[in-house]
Amino acid sequence: MIDRRAAKPVLLTVDDDPGVSRAVARDLRRRYGEDFRIVRADSGRDALDALKELKLRGEPVAAMLADYRMPEMTGIDFLEQAMDLFPRARRALLTAYADTDAAIQAINVVDVDHYLLKPWDPPEEKLYPVVDALIEMWRATGESPVDEVKVVGHRWSAPSFAAREFLARNTVPYRWFSVDEPEGQRLLSAAGATPDDIPVVITPDGRVLRTPSEVELAGAVGLSTAPSADFYDLIVIGAGPAGLGAAVYGASEGLRTVLVEREATGGQAGQSSRIENYLGFPDGVSGSQLTDRARRQAVKFGTEVLAARDVVALEARGSARVVRFGDGTEVAAHAVILATGVAYRTLDADGSDRLTGRGVYYGSANTEAPSCAGQAVYVVGGANSAGQAAVFFSRHARSVTILVRGESLKRSMSHYLIEQIEAIDTIAVRPNTIVDEVVGDDHLVRLRLRDRLTDAVDEVESNHLFVFIGARPHTDWLDGVVERDPLGFVRTGPDLLVSGERPAGWTLDRDPYYLESSLPGVFVAGDVRSESVKRVAAAVGEGAMAVTLVHRYLEDQ
Known part of the structure; x- marks a missing residue:
């Protein structure tokens, strides 16, 4: 019997070209041979057989590199099946330059971490940095048996x-x-x-x-819910892209930082099945993958993360800014960054409240993907989040129908995503359509749809309705504390100045900083800010910028 503690983790490579297969194995062995066992296969089928043996013998697999174009089984097909055996092993695709576009599109089928162009000479510049990143991600998730x-x-x-x-x-x-x-x-x-x-x-x-x-x-399950201290340099409320960005930069720049989240890190972005227009990820990245990396990065720099904590009040006590939780406890800091983002609007259709979580879902609800197999799925909404969900569920469902109030997707969805949707035969777009009623006893069984132009009504059978119909800020708890616009978004910086006058109650001998609210020392980043750009990259940037302004604010005190 093999001692799992003594077994070297495996780096597996599969390529049907013997010369390429030997070359990649040679380069991997030269760099990683002391700490890893290099296993190579000449076909996807042989590689799966090798993985099954490793599974039975209890040997961990750290990373798999698969050629994109192979006979009988492509690299995508292989990686998709390999994930069932070693879901935590990291994955990379080897592709020729001529196949790059096809490979990038195919990557959407499997959550691949990287792709590599052949040839990769010199390996020190093109191969090893990628494999180093794969190994780092694998070590972060761990391959030891998980207590579920x-x-x-x-x-x-x-x-x-x-x-x-x-x-x-x-x-x-x-x-x-x-x-x-x-x-x-x-x-x-x-x-x-x-x-x-x-x-x-x-x-x-x-x-x-x-x-x-x-x-x-x-x-x-081991998530932290109680702060370890009563006072911090910085409290970040909300762990979406803006909050995570603020936490990374705050902690990395020496501020004792606590990040408070009501539900889960990532916010709406964390529910996205794939973000393809975020800088630095040419083959796309899932929202959960991006936000998990950001969370680990924030924790590495010393951020304390509190989960499942509902913030209900914010107040100033002298120079301190105090945050109160729903259970009556509180925590204070020199400064606060509000990054609470927005929540999906609820569907205005009979029966929707009663069937929420029982066939009607807000956001991607990726845990429902397996139950969509062979089913007719409906997605409500015309923005990128709806399009990304439609592409994701098309891999599982018999058909996906996007229901849009407007004439088309062109006004609200990115061009690249529209092209993807048009290329998938199982996705249909139904414009000028409203959901009037969702029908079912203990779960959704049928939708009543109405044409917005003709008022014609028809019914369709479905067990799955995913809703993405705009968003609203969760800021009622800030009423009377900071200035908000008529829609509830928090005003900051120049938007607070009326005819050159500072906001009522402003006590400092300066204008509010660009991301500062009407309460000095309370800054706002991301979607919850009035007039913000509703993009992941913009939210991350505002989170980082808010920390810079926090430093400036603290220097003024």
Whole structure:
């Protein structure tokens, strides 16, 4: 029996060209041979057989490099099947220059980390930096056996869905068991629970939680929910791209920083199946992958992250800025950055509230992807988030229909995404369409659709409706504390000056800084800011810029 602690992690390469296969194995062995075992295969089928042996023998696989164009099984097909065996192994695609465009499009099928152009001479410049990055990502996620959380629930239970989404978005490994299956029933019996208690969550140490709140669930799976101190240099509220950007720059520049998030890091961007127009990722990056890297980066620099904490109030006490949580506890700092982003608007259709989490979902709800297999899926919305979701679900569903109020997607969706959608046969766009009613008893079974121009009504059968219909800021808790525009977005900087006059109650002998709110020392970044650019890159930039202004503010004190 192999001692897993002594086994070297594997770097696997597969290429049907013997010369290329030997060359990449040689270059990998030269650089990584002391710490890794290099395994090469001449076909996707041989590589899968090798992976199955490694799985049975308990050997970890760190990274896989697969040629894009191979007979019988392409590199994409191989990586897709290999992920079932080693989901935490990192993945790269080897491609010739002539195949670059096709490879980049195909990468959307599998969450590939990098692609490499052949030839890669010199390897010190073109091969090793990529493999170094793959190994670093693999080490960050770990390949040792994972103690999984068990979740027992029902497919059409909204609380069960909420628990799964919370764990998935916070990158907590879990295994799902349905109460309709024998193993789920056995777990309920062992836990002394009944189907009325779902979701039932069982932690690796055997602790049982019945219908837990998010705070209870977060604490049980090891997420931090309580601050370690009473006072910080900087509190960042909201862990979307803007908040993560602020946390990275704040902590890296020496500010004792705490990042507070109500649900999960990433915000709306974290739910995106693929972001393809973010600088530096030519082959795209999933929202969860981007935000997970940002979270790990923030933690590496010393940011303290608090999960499942609902902020309900903000006030000034002398030079301190105090944040109060829903449970009555509070934390204070010299400065605060508001990066609370926006939330999807709810669907104005009969039955939608009752069936939310039971067939009606806001955002991508990627945990539902397997249950969409062979189904007719409907997506409401015409912006990029809706288009990205449609492309993602098209890999699983029999058909995907995008329902748009307007004449077309051209006014609200990026051109590259429209081209992708037009190239996928299983995606249809239905313009001038409104959802009047969602129908079902315990779950969604049918949609009642109305043509906005003709008022013609028809009904379609579906169990899955994903809604992306604009967004609103969650800022009611700031009423009377900072100035907001009529839509609830927070005004900052020059927008606070009326006829050259500073906002009422402003006490400092200077104008508000560009991202500063009407309360000195409270800054705003990202989508929640009035007149902001609603893009991931802009949000990250504003988060970094807000930290610079925080330093300037602290120097003034």
